[in-house]
Amino acid sequence: MGFWLAKERTAQQTNFIQRFDPRFWTVNFPRPMMASVVTTAADALRVDTTFYNSDDLAGLIWESEDILDHPLLAYETSRDYARLSLRFHWRSSGIMPLDQVNGPTLTIEGRDALGQAKAWYVRLWNYASGTPTDADINLEFSSLDGGFLLPGEADPVQPEDIDRLFISIIPPDYDGAGSRYAAPQIGWVEMSAITADGGGAVLEIGDIMVPENGLSMATGYDDSFNQTPERLLRSIRALGYRGSINHYVGMSHYFRLESNGEDLYVSQSEPQADEEFSTINQPCAVWHRDFVTRAEAMDFTVIFSLSYELFDVHCRASWKQRAENGDPALTGWVPPSTLLSPAEPAAMGYLQAVARAFTAIARDAGASIKFQVGEPWWWVMPDDGRICLYDAAAQSEFGDALVSIPDIRGAKTVAQNAMLDQAGAILAQSTADLIAAVRDEALGAPVEALLLAYLPTILDDAAPEAKRANLPVGWASPAFDILQLEDYDWVIAGDQSATRRGIDLATERLGYPMTQQHYLAGFVLTADAGFVWTNMVDAVAAAEMRGTPGIFIWALPQVARDGFTYFQELEDDVNAFDDVQFPLSIGRGATVSPRFSTDVVTTLSGHEKRNSDWADARLEFDAGPGIRSEEELRSLIAFFRARRGAAKAFRFSDPYDHSSNAMIDPPTMMDQNIGIGDGEQTRFQLTKSYGLDAAAEDSEAQQRLITRPQPSSLLVAVDGLIASNWSLGMLGEVVFDSPPAANSNVTAGFLFDVPVRFAEDRLEVSARTFMAGEIPDIHLIEVREGS
Numbered sequence: 001m002g003f004w005l006a007k008e009r010t011a012q013q014t015n016f017i018q019r020f021d022p023r024f025w026t027v028n029f030p031r032p033m034m035a036s037v038v039t040t041a042a043d044a045l046r047v048d049t050t051f052y053n054s055d056d057l058a059g060l061i062w063e064s065e066d067i068l069d070h071p072l073l074a075y076e077t078s079r080d081y082a083r084l085s086l087r088f089h090w091r092s093s094g095i096m097p098l099d100q101v102n103g104p105t106l107t108i109e110g111r112d113a114l115g116q117a118k119a120w121y122v123r124l125w126n127y128a129s130g131t132p133t134d135a136d137i138n139l140e141f142s143s144l145d146g147g148f149l150l151p152g153e154a155d156p157v158q159p160e161d162i163d164r165l166f167i168s169i170i171p172p173d174y175d176g177a178g179s180r181y182a183a184p185q186i187g188w189v190e191m192s193a194i195t196a197d198g199g200g201a202v203l204e205i206g207d208i209m210v211p212e213n214g215l216s217m218a219t220g221y222d223d224s225f226n227q228t229p230e231r232l233l234r235s236i237r238a239l240g241y242r243g244s245i246n247h248y249v250g251m252s253h254y255f256r257l258e259s260n261g262e263d264l265y266v267s268q269s270e271p272q273a274d275e276e277f278s279t280i281n282q283p284c285a286v287w288h289r290d291f292v293t294r295a296e297a298m299d300f301t302v303i304f305s306l307s308y309e310l311f312d313v314h315c316r317a318s319w320k321q322r323a324e325n326g327d328p329a330l331t332g333w334v335p336p337s338t339l340l341s342p343a344e345p346a347a348m349g350y351l352q353a354v355a356r357a358f359t360a361i362a363r364d365a366g367a368s369i370k371f372q373v374g375e376p377w378w379w380v381m382p383d384d385g386r387i388c389l390y391d392a393a394a395q396s397e398f399g400d401a402l403v404s405i406p407d408i409r410g411a412k413t414v415a416q417n418a419m420l421d422q423a424g425a426i427l428a429q430s431t432a433d434l435i436a437a438v439r440d441e442a443l444g445a446p447v448e449a450l451l452l453a454y455l456p457t458i459l460d461d462a463a464p465e466a467k468r469a470n471l472p473v474g475w476a477s478p479a480f481d482i483l484q485l486e487d488y489d490w491v492i493a494g495d496q497s498a499t500r501r502g503i504d505l506a507t508e509r510l511g512y513p514m515t516q517q518h519y520l521a522g523f524v525l526t527a528d529a530g531f532v533w534t535n536m537v538d539a540v541a542a543a544e545m546r547g548t549p550g551i552f553i554w555a556l557p558q559v560a561r562d563g564f565t566y567f568q569e570l571e572d573d574v575n576a577f578d579d580v581q582f583p584l585s586i587g588r589g590a591t592v593s594p595r596f597s598t599d600v601v602t603t604l605s606g607h608e609k610r611n612s613d614w615a616d617a618r619l620e621f622d623a624g625p626g627i628r629s630e631e632e633l634r635s636l637i638a639f640f641r642a643r644r645g646a647a648k649a650f651r652f653s654d655p656y657d658h659s660s661n662a663m664i665d666p667p668t669m670m671d672q673n674i675g676i677g678d679g680e681q682t683r684f685q686l687t688k689s690y691g692l693d694a695a696a697e698d699s700e701a702q703q704r705l706i707t708r709p710q711p712s713s714l715l716v717a718v719d720g721l722i723a724s725n726w727s728l729g730m731l732g733e734v735v736f737d738s739p740p741a742a743n744s745n746v747t748a749g750f751l752f753d754v755p756v757r758f759a760e761d762r763l764e765v766s767a768r769t770f771m772a773g774e775i776p777d778i779h780l781i782e783v784r785e786g787s
Contacts, residue, residue, distance in 0.1 A: 003537050005530060006071045006563035015207035017075060019196040020062060020086055023234070024075065026226045029058040032257055032264050032314070035169070036283035038290040039230045044192035048283040049095065051171040051185040052257060052264060055178040059107075060167040060189070068227060070560045073206040073238055079110065081141040081159040083199035090128070090135050094187025094274075096170045097132030098125040101148075104169060104189075106139070108146070110162035120146035120157045124167070180259055186274040186282055210240035213566050215540065217241040218520060218554040221284070222250035229291035233298055235560060240567065245295060246303045246484075246520070246552050248374060249288075249358060251337050252311040256281045266314050268353055277357040279350065288361050296367045303450060304358045306351065306434075307374035312338040319347035321379050321388035324404060329379035329388040339379040342430035343394040352437035359441040371438045372450040372484065373431045377470040378423055380457060385409040387469065389423050397426055409462045420468035428474025435480070450482040451475060452520070455502040456489035467509070476510045483512040487539070488523035488554070494535045494682055495737045496542055496727040503546070518550035519543040524558045533564055540566075541730045577755065578643060582623070582652045582780075583635050589626025590780075592656055594619055619754055621652065623778040636778065637763065645761035649783040651708055651753035660688055660706075660749045667749030669715035669722055674748050677718070677740030684746050686714075686732040706752045707731040707785040713751040719744045731785055756780040 017024075022045040027035045033056035035049045049058055066074035096103050106122040122144055128135040141162075147153035171185050196202075217236045224232055236245065256279055258267035268278050276285045295302050310319075312330060321329035321339045329339040340347040355371065362369045379388040385407040395402055401422055403415045412420065435449045458470045477483075485506060490498040507517070521543065522536030536553070543551045553559060553566070627633055643650060657663045660671035675684040686706040709732050716723045718740045725737040732752075740746055759779035 002567055003533060004563070004565040004567075005533060006565050008071050009074075009206050012072050013207045013209075014204050016202050017205045018194075019078070019084070019201055019203050020194055021075075022191070022194055023228050023231045024062070024066070025228070026061045026063070026068070027058055028061060028226055029056070031252075033058065034225075034253060034281045034283045036225060036287035037228055038287060039228050040190070041192065043194045044190065045194070045228070046191075046286070047169060047189040048286045049169060049187045049189075050256075050281045050283055051181065051187065052259075053178050053180055054171060054173060054175045056171055057174075058169040060169060060191075062165040064163050068560060069231070070206075070235055070239060070565075071563045072208045072565065073235055073560075075203045075205040078200055078203060079161050079163065080200055081162050084141050084159070084201060085197045086139045086141070086195070087197070088137055088191045088194045090124070090130075090137055091190040091192075092133050092188065094172065094185060095189060096172050096174055098128055098135060099132040102168075102170060102174050103132070104167055107166040107168065108144075108157055108162055109164050109166065110158065112158050115161075118158070120144075120155055122146050122157065123148055126150050180262070180264075182259065183272060184257070184275075184281075186272065207238075209238055210565060210567055212242050213240040213568055214544075214551070215241055215566060216243045216245065216550060216552045217556055217559075218246040218248070218552045219556045220248040220250055221254055221288075222248075222252050223555060223557045225250075225253045225284075225287070229287060229294055232291075232556065233294050233300070236300070236556060237298060239559065239565065241553070242300070244301045244303050244370065244550065244552075246305060246372065246518075246554075247291070248305040248307070249354075251307060251309040254280050254284045254354070255311075255314065257314060264314055265316050266310065266350060268350055277360075279353045280357045285357070285361065288358065289365060292362055292365045292367045296365065301368045301370060302362065303370040303372050303448075304355075304362065305372040305374040305452065306355055306358070308340045308342070308351065308376050309337045310340055312336045315340070316346075318392065319344050319350075320391060321394075322391040323381060323386040323388050324390045324406065325386075326390070327381075327386075329381075331379075332382070339377075339388065341391045341393055342376065342378070342427045343397045344391065345393070348430050348433060352434055355434055355438050356441040359438050359447075363442055363445055368448070369438070369442050369445055370448040370450065371435070372452055373434055373480075374452045375454045375486070376427060376431055376451075377454070377458065378427065380408050380463070380466065385463065387466070389419070389469070394423070394426070398422060408466050409460075412465045417465055417468060420465055421472075423469040424472030425474055427469065428472040428479070431475070432479065448482065449480045450484055450518070451480040452484040452486060453506065455485055455487045455506060456498075459502045459505055467505075471506065471509060473509065477512045477516070480512075482516055482518055482550070483510060484518040484520060484550075486520040486554075488521075491522040491535050491539045492529075492532050493737075494538070494735065496538065496729070496735050497725060497737050499539065499542065500727060514547045515549060517548055518552065519546075519548045520552045520554050523554055524562060524564075527561055530562060533562065537566070538729055538735070542727075576647070577649045577783075580650050581753070582650055582756070583632070583639060586623055586626040586632055586636060588653075588655045589628070590621045590623040590655060591625055592619060592621050592654060618784070619654065619756075619782040620759075621654075621756065621780040623780060624776045627776065627778070633776075640758060640763050643758060645763075646758045647761075649755050649757040652756040652780060653753050658753070659751055667713055667715060667751060669717035669749050670720065670747050671749035672747060673745065674734065675746045677742055677744035677746060679742040680739050682736045682739045683729065684734045684736075684748075686734065686748055686750060686752075688752075705732070705785070706750065708753045708755050709750040710752060713749075715749040717747045720747075755783040755785055757783055 022039045027037045029035050032052050035058040037047050040046050047060055064079045065077040104124045108120040112118045124137055127139055128137045141159040144157040146155035255266045257264040258269055271278050275282050292302050315338050319340050321341045330336040387408040401419050403419050405416050439447050487499045521539045524532045659665055660667045672688055688704045690702045711728050716726055727735050729735040759781045
């Protein structure tokens with residue numbers, strides 16, 4: 001496999017869209033209000049809003065520069081709106097009408113004729129025909145004026161250098177005072193018949209279609225609430241992802257709120273007439289229904305993911321997990337989220353109601369119902385190891401078993417372990433109740449239940465007993481249909497051996513076979529951490545080698561931000577190499593021919609000039625002499641057919657050279673120098689050197705790349721001491737968990753195979769001539785791998 005962090009489009013396929021295409025409008029707003037935008041036709045969109053305060057304001061936004069899409073899919077940047085017109089039909093309800101003082105206004109942000117930053121405020125009612133809630137609007141940018149009263153207050157717009165358009169949407173009794181409404185105010189806007197005419201009415205847009213890459217995508221509503229579902233799904237499909245979309249419903253944007261004094265808390269009260277659910281706000285409900293419906297139409301299935309995490313400011317105090325001194329469990333996000341206590345019935349009842357709402361959306365859309373319980377755990381304070389088992393509800397559950405656990409790290413007493421086991425049982429029961437609520441809401445439709453566990457915290461080596469509480473045996477198969485595992489701390493560090501150990505331990509503890517596991521790879525938090533993508537691709541390769549059937553990239557906003565483009569390279573395509581061995585009994589009798597390519601030129605003086613085109617020999621084998629029976633002949637034919645002739649490469653053991661020690665001797669850890677540590681490098685390629693003085697720096701030794709070592713034979717040493725903190729990566733790369741020290745000598749010993757293919761798509765064999773002593777020609781050619 002391979003990947004590319006694309007910065008811009010060069011020669012990739014493009015197409016054209018009308019400027020102001022509904023798919024590419026966004027919404028934004030300050031919390032606590034909520035809004036969403038969906039497309040309703042090829043030329044139409046809808047914005048849904050929920051207002052909690054009298055000064056709430058949302059914006060419907062068109063950006064002149066596409067800052068959200070993947071660079072290969074983005075529309076072109078065009079800031080010139082001169083000679084351009086925008087027309088649309090406007091309908092609204094529950095928002096300030098067009099004709100009011102603070103009615104919907106188009107804010108145009110750009111620069112004036114002198115290049116100075118400036119904003120113009122264009123009252124849409126000045127360019128409308130119809131009623132204040134149902135009107136046609138025509139905006140000619142070259143003759144557009146800001147200002148409330150025209151022509152007296154006209155402020156002519158300079159259309160040649162515009163950054164963005166922002167249409168304000170506010171509640172009908174907006175007063176700027178910020179008074180809290182007794183009940184949420186629900187509104188909506190529809191823009192239809194959206195048309196651009198004149199200069200710049202058409203924009204170029206990326207129109208790539210990356211081949212299916214075998215991976216799936218993860219998204220989150222908190223990251224994508226401002227975009228249309230149609231835009232997101234276009235990106236996912238175009239970038240080669242298929243199958244399921246693991247969609248985290250989030251912790252800060254889905255909820256419906258209700259007032260409690262001066263505060264707003266997540267709500268379970270009866271919805272109003274214009275709302276659908278008691279727990280999720282109406283903009284969220286509209287957005288997710290559109291998302292699920294469109295995903296199903298594109299042959300995606302959506303896995304709804306719900307965690308125990310909730311935006312702290314809207315969480316009731318009694319619901320929060322707490323440390324022994326009463327500190328609430330708070331994450332490191334700014335502003336923070338908190339963790340709901342699995343022992344608190346009201347908190348768990350709220351999560352069940354949320355789960356029911358999203359299940360109902362999938363059910364009513366006729367979609368597959370897949371539900372993930374996302375990273376449920378008892379929070380551990382990252383700075384000092386305090387585990388949050390001490391909220392009032394949890395203490396009541398523990399009863400006489402309640403003991404002090406000041407630090408989850410290190411060894412624990414019998415009583416402490418017993419309490420951790422009980423905490424695990426409480427957690428497992430809460431997840432079982434959550435899944436039961438989903439199945440009940442599904443009304444008999446099939447439900448696939450998934451659990452996501454975050455291994456670096458649950459299986460922290462410094463806290464060996466934490467798994468009692470946070471990887472409880474109550475989760476063991478068949479509690480869930482699929483066990484999903486995530487490990488991005490280890491991915492960031494490039495610690496593949498930690499991932500391998502963690503997955504092995506989780507598999508052993510919970511009993512889910514690899515066929516019932518998914519893997520979520522990595523997390524690239526900031527744009528300056530691009531190196532993590534390399535580690536993520538390695539982690540994906542390792543998951544593929546484990547046989548993990550579902551592998552997800554987290555997450556779409558990061559993929560778009562960094563231009564991550566994942567693809568299967570021909571040389572690494574699993575369809576081009578079968579990791580199987582050529583029949584050994586036949587291979588032992590093969591003949592071998594190492595071959596170089598050398599250009600020889602004889603000059604006029606008779607001297608020769610020789611140029612070696614290849615740094616390494618390319619081997620050719622004839623396996624025919626190894627066939628000694630009709631049974632072996634039949635075995636060869638079956639092997640040839642399975643490889644589809646020359647289509648697929650495979651492993652071949654060279655009978656004359658298959659060891660790092662001399663040619664065929666047992667390997668030792670000091671056989672081959674594979675690198676010198678520099679305190680930073682963690683990856684070292686296996687090689688084998690040939691020559692009279694292969695170890696000498698000035699030797700003319702020929703170096704051979706080893707891409708197909710036999711894993712069980714590999715020995716690695718650093719400065720002569722056997723090393724264990726490494727894993728075998730792709731194509732013969734040794735990957736250390738931490739970099740060997742500067743100036744340390746890294747050596748390895750191994751047995752290895754040669755990647756080869758059949759030389760031809762045709763195999764001529766005859767039992768009659770074979771029995772008469774004629775040896776068939778079975779030519780194999782070495783396949784180049786690596787760089």
